[in-house]
Amino acid sequence: MGILHSLRVVVWGQPAETKTERRLLVKIDFFVLTYVCLMYWVNYLDRSNLTNAYVSGARQDLGFKGTQLNQINTIFYGGYLLGQIPNNLILQKVPPRIWLPITCLAWGLLTLGTAFVQHPWQIMIIRFFQGFFEAACFVGVQWILGSWYKPEEIGKRTAIFTSSGLAGSMFSGLMQGAIYQSLDGRAGLAGWRWLFVIDFLITVPIAVYGLLCFPDTPSSTRARYLSHEERMLAVERLPEVTKERGVLGLGLIKRVVLSWHWWAFVLLWVACSNTEMYSSNGIMQLWLKSTRDYSVEHVNYIPTAVSGMGIVATLLLGWYSDWNPSRRWHVGILLSITAIISGALMLSAPTRAARFVALIMNGIQYAGQTVMFAWANDLIRGDDAKRSVVLASMNMFSAAVYLFWSLLFYNATQAPDWFQGDIAMMAMGGFLLLCTVGTFMLQKRQEKVEGRALGRSVSDVGVEKSETVDGHEKVHS
Template sequence: MLTTMLPGNPEQTSQLTFWQKFESYIWDSDTHLKSPFERKLLRKLDFGILVIGCLGFFMRYLDSANLANAYVSGMKEDLQMNGNQYTYMGTFYTIGYAVFQIPGTLAVTRVRPSVFLFVNEIGWGIFTFAQAGAKTYNQMYAFRFMVGAFEAPFFPSMLYLMGSWYNRRELAKRIAIFHLSGSLGTSFGGYLQAAVYTTLDGVHGMSGWRWLFIVCGCMTAPCAIGLLLVLPDLPSNTHAWYLSHEERKFALERSVTLGKSQPGEKNLGWTLMRRMFSSWKWYGLVLGYVVYGSSCQNTSYFAIWMKSAGYGVVERNVIPSCSYLISALCIFLWGFGSDLTGSRFAFVFGPLFYGLLPTGILAFWPKNEKLILFAFMTGGVQLMTAVFFTWANELLADENEIRALTISSMNGLQYSVSAWLPIVIFPQTMAPKFRRGFPGTFGLVIAGLIVIVGIKLLADRDERRAMLRKSTAMGPGDVETGEKEIESSFNQSKDRTTAEELDVVNLV
C-alpha cells in the first residue's frame, strides 16, 4: 500500500519542520500530505528526470535555434543566401522534426526511453557539428533535416515520461522548468554566438558562425551520456541505479493509484487508432495546440528586424536573448501558479489572452520603434506550453498509448504546420514588417482562445458524465434530480480543491 500521509491529519502536519511547510507552498502544495519516504523518492526522480531532461532540452534548443544566430553573424553572406533560403532551412528542419514525432514518441512506450533518447541526442549532435562544414545552402538543407529528425522524439517523450511519474500537484511546474530550459538554451545561443564571434572569428581560417556549430556539437555529447546513465525510464520498467527495490515498487503502485495506465496494457493497432479518433480529446487538444503554437512565431524574427533597424552583430545576438529570459520566467510562473491553484484552464487561457497585446502591436506595426521593441521583448509571455501539455497528460491519464500518441500529435502536427506556414506568411522578401505574418498570428491568437474555451467546456461535461456513471442507478423520473445532484457534486469537488489550496497557504 502507498504510505503517503492522510490529508487532514493534524498530528502528522504538526511534525513538519518550517522548511517542509515552506516547501509545501513554494514547491509541491501537497508536500505536507506525503511521507518522508515519498518525498525522498520525488527528490531522486527530480534528479533523474528533471535535471537531466533540462540539460538535454537546453541542448536541443541551443542546437536548433543557433541557425538564427549564425544567419545574422555572417552565414547569410558566406553561403550567398539572397532569397528565402533561411526560411527553407527552417522548413527542412521542421519537416524532419514533424515526420518523426509520432513514431519516435510511440517507440518509448516499447523501448527504454534512456537508450532511445541517448541515440537520438548523439545523432543530432553529429549533424549539428556537420553544419560547420557546409559550403552551400543546399548542404544546410540536408543537415537541418537530419537535426530535426533526431531531435523530434525528445520533447514529447519527456512530457510523456513526466506524465507517467508525477501527480497533478507536481506535474505542471516540472514541465514548466523543463520547457523554460529550452528558452534558456535559445537565450544562451545569443550570448554564445556573441562570445564566439568576438573570440573565435577567423581562427584557423573559419568564420565565427561555423565555430558556433562546432562548440554546440561538442557540448551535446556529455548531455546524451547523462541521459543514458541517469534517466529512470518508466515506472513499469525502471532499473535506475539510484532507486531501491522498495522505491521502484512504490513508484509503480503510486502511478497506478493515480489512474495512470501502463505500457503494454492495450495492443497497438487499428483498435487503438479507432479509440483515439472517436474521442473529441485528440481533435480538440491537437487543434488547440496547433493554433496556439502557430501564433507564437513572432519572436523568431526579432533579430532580423534589429538587423534592418541598424543594430550591430553583438546587439542583435544579445538583446533578443533577453526576451527569452523573460519568456523563461513567465513559463515557470504559469506552471507554478497552475500547480498551486490546481487550475489548468486559467493558466492556459490567461497567458494567451495577453498575447493579443504584442501580436496586435506587430500586426498594426506602429511608427514608434519602442512599441515594436516592447512587442518583441514580451511576445514570449504568452508561452503556456507546459500547462497545456500538463492538461493533456491529465485528460488522458487512463489511456497510456493514446496519451503518448496525442502528445506527439500535438507537437508533431504543430511543427507540420510550421513547415509551410512561414513560407506563406513570413517570406524573407517581406522582412521586416511581414505584412501577412504578424496580422496572421494575431488572428491565430483569437482562434486559439476560442478553441481553449471549447476544450474546457467539453472537459467539464465529461467530468459531470463520469460522476453520473458512478452514481447509483436512477429511475426515469429521477433523471432531473440526478443531474442536479451531479452538478452539485461537480461544484463541491472544485470547492474541495480550493479548500486544500487554502490549507497549504495556512501551513506557512
C-alpha cells in the same frame, strides 16, 4: 520554520506524506528532471543557433538568397513532423533510456556537420535529419514526466523542462556574441562556424549522461539507485493506468480518433504553438539586423530578452497550473490576449520602443508548452498508450501548420514589417481563445459523466455489501 514551510508549499507544493516518498521524489527530480532539462536545453541550443549564425556572417559567407533561411526552417519542421510517429512508435518498444540519448547524440553530430557546410542546400539536408531526431525529445519527455509525476507535481516540473529549452535559446545568443568576439578566424573558421562546433562538444556529454543514469519509466526502471520499495512506490503513488503503453493496433486508433481529447488538444496546441511565431522565427534578430543600427554582438544579445520573458512566464504560469489544476484553461485565455496585443502592436507600432515591447511580450507564448501538455497529460492518465499518441499528435499537427505558416507570414524577405504576419498573429490569438473555451467545456462534460459513473459505482458497491440478518436485509454504509 513555519514561514519557510509555507514558502516551500507555495513554490514547490506540499511535501510528500512519507519519508520514503520524499526520498523517492528527490531522486526522480535529480535523475529524471535534470537529464530531460539538460537534453531540452541542448536541443534548443542546437536548433536556435542557425538564426544566430545567419546574422553573424553565415548569410554572406554562404550566399543566402531570398527566403532560403525560412526554407531551411520549413525543411527542419518537415523532418520534425515526419519524425513524430516513428519516434513515438520506437519509444513504444525501445527503452527511453536508450533511444532518447541516441537521438540526442545524432542531432549533435548533425550540428557539428553544419560547421563545415559551403552552401545553403547542404544545411537543408542536415536540418531535415536533425528535425527527425529532435522529434523524439519534446513529446517523449512530456510522456516521461506524466509517467513519473502526480497531477499536482507535473505543472512545475514541465515548466522547468520547457524553461530549459528557452535557456538554450538565450545561451545560444549570448554564446554567439562571445564567440564572434573571441574565436572569429581561429583555426581558419569563421565565428559562426565555431558556434556549431562548440554546441556539439556540449551535446555529447549530455547524451552519455542519459545513457548511464536515465531510469526509464516507473514500471520498467532498473535503476540501481532506486530500491525495490521505491520502484513499487513510484507505480503505486500515481493514478491507476487501465490501458498500458506498448500495445499497438486498431483498438488504440479507435480510442484516440473517436475521443474528444485528440481533436480538442490537437487544435488547441496548433493554435497555441503558432502564436509563438515572432519568437520561433527569430523575428527580433532579423528586425534588428534590418535597421543597421546594431552591431553583430548586439543583434545576438538583445533578443535574449525574449527567451528571458519566456522563462519567467513559463515558471509563473506552470506554478499557477499546479496551484489550481482544474483551471489550466485560464492560461489559454491569457495567452490568446497577449498574442492579440503583440500582433496589434507590431501592426501599427507608433515607436521603436513599442516594437520592442511587442516582440519581447511574444516570449510569454512559450508558456503554452508547459500548461497545454500538462492539461492533456492530466485528463488522459488512465490510458497510457492513448496519452502517448495524443501528445505526439499535438506536436505533429502543430509542426504541419508551421511548415507553411512561417513561410507565408514570417519569412526574411518581409522584414522589417511582416504586415501579413501581424494579422495572422491576431487571428491565431482569436482561434486560441475559441479552442481554449471549447476544450474547457468538453472537460466539464467529461467530469460530469465520470461523476455520475462514480456515483453508480458507489451505489453498486453498497448493494454488494448488503447481507441478511434475522430475515431482514441490512446494508452497510
